[in-house]
Amino acid sequence: MKVVYTKNELKQEIQKVKKSEKTIGFVPTMGYLHQGHLSLVEIAKKETDYVVVSIFVNPKQFNSQEDLEKYPRDLQRDLELLKKENIDLVFAPSETEIYSEEPKLMMDIPELTNKLCGKFRPNHFQGVLLIVNKLFHLVKPDKAYFGKKDYQQYLIIKRMVEDLNMDISIVGCPLVREENGLAMSSRNVRLSDKEKEDALLIYRSLQIAKQEFLKGEKNSEVLREIIKDIIETGKNNKVEYVEIVDPETLESQKVAKSKNMIAVAVYTGNVRLIDNIEL
Amino acid sequence: MKVVYTKNELKQEIQKVKKSEKTIGFVPTMGYLHQGHLSLVEIAKKETDYVVVSIFVNPKQFNSQEDLEKYPRDLQRDLELLKKENIDLVFAPSETEIYSEEPKLMMDIPELTNKLCGKFRPNHFQGVLLIVNKLFHLVKPDKAYFGKKDYQQYLIIKRMVEDLNMDISIVGCPLVREENGLAMSSRNVRLSDKEKEDALLIYRSLQIAKQEFLKGEKNSEVLREIIKDIIETGKNNKVEYVEIVDPETLESQKVAKSKNMIAVAVYTGNVRLIDNIEL
Numbered sequence: 263m264k265v266v267y268t269k270n271e272l273k274q275e276i277q278k279v280k281k282s283e284k285t286i287g288f289v290p291t292m293g294y295l296h297q298g299h300l301s302l303v304e305i306a307k308k309e310t311d312y313v314v315v316s317i318f319v320n321p322k323q324f325n326s327q328e329d330l331e332k333y334p335r336d337l338q339r340d341l342e343l344l345k346k347e348n349i350d351l352v353f354a355p356s357e358t359e360i361y362s363e364e365p366k367l368m369m370d371i372p373e374l375t376n377k378l379c380g381k382f383r384p385n386h387f388q389g390v391l392l393i394v395n396k397l398f399h400l401v402k403p404d405k406a407y408f409g410k411k412d413y414q415q416y417l418i419i420k421r422m423v424e425d426l427n428m429d430i431s432i433v434g435c436p437l438v439r440e441e442n443g444l445a446m447s448s449r450n451v452r453l454s455d456k457e458k459e460d461a462l463l464i465y466r467s468l469q470i471a472k473q474e475f476l477k478g479e480k481n482s483e484v485l486r487e488i489i490k491d492i493i494e495t496g497k498n499n500k501v502e503y504v505e506i507v508d509p510e511t512l513e514s515q516k517v518a519k520s521k522n523m524i525a526v527a528v529y530t531g532n533v534r535l536i537d538n539i540e541l
Numbered sequence: 542m543k544v545v546y547t548k549n550e551l552k553q554e555i556q557k558v559k560k561s562e563k564t565i566g567f568v569p570t571m572g573y574l575h576q577g578h579l580s581l582v583e584i585a586k587k588e589t590d591y592v593v594v595s596i597f598v599n600p601k602q603f604n605s606q607e608d609l610e611k612y613p614r615d616l617q618r619d620l621e622l623l624k625k626e627n628i629d630l631v632f633a634p635s636e637t638e639i640y641s642e643e644p645k646l647m648m649d650i651p652e653l654t655n656k657l658c659g660k661f662r663p664n665h666f667q668g669v670l671l672i673v674n675k676l677f678h679l680v681k682p683d684k685a686y687f688g689k690k691d692y693q694q695y696l697i698i699k700r701m702v703e704d705l706n707m708d709i710s711i712v713g714c715p716l717v718r719e720e721n722g723l724a725m726s727s728r729n730v731r732l733s734d735k736e737k738e739d740a741l742l743i744y745r746s747l748q749i750a751k752q753e754f755l756k757g758e759k760n761s762e763v764l765r766e767i768i769k770d771i772i773e774t775g776k777n778n779k780v781e782y783v784e785i786v787d788p789e790t791l792e793s794q795k796v797a798k799s800k801n802m803i804a805v806a807v808y809t810g811n812v813r814l815i816d817n818i819e820l
């Protein structure tokens with residue numbers, strides 16, 4: 263496994279791979295890797311010849327300086343984990359390497375970014391679009407892998423690639439949970455034991471709402487109230503949103519239908535967690 | 542010279558070229574080619590191994606339905622001209638081929654698009670950014686060629702490529718004029734004989750202002766008035782803007798300096814013409 267820190271080193275490696283006609287699989291991450299990331303890596307390894315993982319905590323997609331500063335980082339730990347996975351290349355650039363000049367270009371997909379998390383995190387997805395677009399041009403992957411925990415992000419990236427005719431397959435991969443059901447997230451390490459217990463209510467509420475849906479409850483408002491009530495029995499929990507949406511358009515649905523997605527965002531203590539379930 | 546009309550055909554050709562390790566030069570056009578376009582083609586032929594020209598009248602960059610409808614088109618004539626130039630590939634897609642789905646992604650570089658022509662043509666440059674970005678991903682050029690008559694466009698594209706780390710050199714090529722001084726434009730065919738005569742005042746006014754500048758007149762306001770007055774002696778002319786700007790930022794300059802650019806947009810009859818000169 264090779265580790266490079268600059269665009270130039272990366273470019274040289276990618277040129278070599280392109281000449282060898284190997285296919286490139288790419289997993290962009292913000293580091294502090296967990297089993298969710300590693301599951302993406304494993305799918306990439308099965309589907310492509312040469313796997314690149316990037317580790318870059320992108321300041322442009324954070325809304326609060328506090329969240330950015332508290333975002334966990336441990337490059338050595340990440341590199342050890344990736345070494346065990348036997349991937350080919352890690353790109354771990356500094357902030358100045360990526361934003362050597364302040365970008366002036368802005369990208370947006372308003373129809374998709376003005377919903378769910380986008381409503382509460384102004385400029386978050388615009389920051390995601392920009393960094394992923396940049397990384398795609400640097401890594402030149404054939405396939406790129408995104409977890410469906412960040413479902414809205416996956417959808418936005420897929421749409422960007424389609425609208426710009428980028429020659430990249432976007433692969434959405436299943437959300438990975440801890441044994442207790444909590445959706446894996448790098449932010450989970452910031453939870454205290456008591457908060458972690460409260461955080462378990464998130465997935466539990468989604469499961470119960472899904473059971474109610476399967477038993478016949480189609481009223482979105484009712485299902486959302488069930489979820490909100492369960493989650494907020496946790497003293498550290500504050501629901502930011504619960505929405506039942508069409509998985510292609512992210513439009514809110516008044517009547518829940520099969521294949522709709524329930525998406526939630528919750529503050530557990532100071533930590534913002536998201537989760538989703540398909541009906 | 543091969544002519545393709547679909548993204549799939551284009552992709553196949555480009556794949557072959559990429560395997561052969563030839564460099565690709567790309568000249569995106571809206572057709573109705575003139576000597577200005579052909580000068581780009583000739584530079585591309587000198588600098589790269591395989592030259593692609595696209596011909597696509599992009600509806601998303603027009604502000605008025607009338608301008609779009611009246612934009613001159615003659616594919617057979619264009620193909621004959623390009624055949625003589627002995628280029629390798631023409632991509633001439635239909636509107637539905639390019640916009641098979643209505644794009645949801647929006648791109649902008651507000652600092653550069655809110656000035657000069659961008660002030661008067663809302664969404665024009667956003668449309669240019671989108672189509673050029675799409676074409677770049679389809680054609681995968683090493684170098685792309687833009688005329689400096691559309692200087693603002695050239696600057697915006699260059700910035701897009703830098704901000705997105707696209708691996709493409711943007712080459713700005715000199716403005717080409719008719720013998721009488723009129724900047725070459727596909728729109729010139731829409732001018733009547735009398736209008737054409739009036740249109741000659743545009744470049745003449747720029748030359749005179751430059752002479753005044755070289756003789757010592759540094760006051761932008763004065764230089765702009767000189768230009769406006771000369772142009773509007775033509776009965777069919779109406780100045781849209783005259784600006785003296787920094788060629789990197791496009792910021793208006795109160796005191797004209799060497800290397801600044803004078804940019805003008807003029808309606809001659811119903812035809813919008815632009816021109817510029819370096820001080």
